[in-house]
Amino acid sequence: MNEIINYFSSIPSSHRALILAGGIAFFWLIETAVPFVKFQYNKWQHAGINLFFTLTTIVVNFGLALLLLKTAQWTTENSFGILNWLPELNPWLFAIVGLLLLDLIGAYLAHLVEHKVKFLWRFHLIHHTDTWIDTTSANRHHPGESVIRFIFTTLGVLIVGCPMWLVFLYQTLSVLSTQFTHANISLPKKMDNFLSYFIVSPDMHKVHHHYVLPYTDSNYGNIFSVWDRLFGTFKTLDRDKLVYGVDTHMKSEENNKLSNLLSIPFQKYRSSNS
Numbered sequence: 054m055n056e057i058i059n060y061f062s063s064i065p066s067s068h069r070a071l072i073l074a075g076g077i078a079f080f081w082l083i084e085t086a087v088p089f090v091k092f093q094y095n096k097w098q099h100a101g102i103n104l105f106f107t108l109t110t111i112v113v114n115f116g117l118a119l120l121l122l123k124t125a126q127w128t129t130e131n132s133f134g135i136l137n138w139l140p141e142l143n144p145w146l147f148a149i150v151g152l153l154l155l156d157l158i159g160a161y162l163a164h165l166v167e168h169k170v171k172f173l174w175r176f177h178l179i180h181h182t183d184t185w186i187d188t189t190s191a192n193r194h195h196p197g198e199s200v201i202r203f204i205f206t207t208l209g210v211l212i213v214g215c216p217m218w219l220v221f222l223y224q225t226l227s228v229l230s231t232q233f234t235h236a237n238i239s240l241p242k243k244m245d246n247f248l249s250y251f252i253v254s255p256d257m258h259k260v261h262h263h264y265v266l267p268y269t270d271s272n273y274g275n276i277f278s279v280w281d282r283l284f285g286t287f288k289t290l291d292r293d294k295l296v297y298g299v300d301t302h303m304k305s306e307e308n309n310k311l312s313n314l315l316s317i318p319f320q321k322y323r324s325s326n327s
């Protein structure tokens with residue numbers, strides 16, 4: 054455990070970049086070899102848009118990183134936050150509880166609020182406009198949403214009282230987990246179902262990308278599935294019934310054009326048809 058703590062305390066940016074790029078490459082190869090849905094799409098053009106949004110997400114997170122770092126430092130120095138208020142835990146338990154709490158506050162709750170608050174949905178919507186979900190969709194976030202998510206992550210770190218190594222560990226697991234759940238792959242049904250009792254499985258997150266309510270407003274989980282199961286937001290849908298996208302933006306000239314995707318948050322608000 055000490056090695057893990059030491060490594061993630063000072064994980065070089067180059068390693069983080071390598072994990073991100075390596076993950077995309079790994080799942081890209083698998084989904085090209087054995088795709089779950091045989092999309093009729095230009096995979097490179099589609100990846101171009103999503104990798105642009107991945108890049109803007111990296112820029113936003115890099116630009117604001119100091120704020121996160123200072124927040125984590127402050128909680129440790131002042132013994133602030135849930136982890137610091139709990140009795141002393143063994144390091145493994147400390148890590149698991151910390152990851153679960155960060156997942157709840159910084160990810161699950163943030164995601165739920167993005168769906169419920171109109172102003173935030175305007176930005177998060179861009180993630181949902183993708184009609185071809187593959188591993189590159191994982192970080193398709195409007196730069197505005199990247200800022201919103203950053204604020205929630207920082208709040209999460211503050212409330213949980215997370216040391217920086219745990220934040221870096223969480224973010225690394227989160228990158229790999231979202232690449233896995235968005236990848237255009239299908240696990241054996243039983244295996245997917247089994248996994249979904251512990252972590253967000255590919256089938257579980259794909260339901261979140263079904264184009265109509267109430268499915269869009271379900272399965273908000275990021276790494277762990279327990280929060281959806283606990284708070285009643287867990288839903289299933291047969292694989293053959295899945296249609297990706299969001300009903301308000303199903304035209305390809307709107308959901309597959311970078312300039313339009315960037316301007317969607319500032320366009321007239323559209324209510325869901327369902």
Ligand SMILES: [Zn+2]
Nearest residue numbers: 164168177261
């Ligand atoms: Zn969503």
Ligand SMILES: [Zn+2]
Nearest residue numbers: 180235258262
């Ligand atoms: Zn998604």
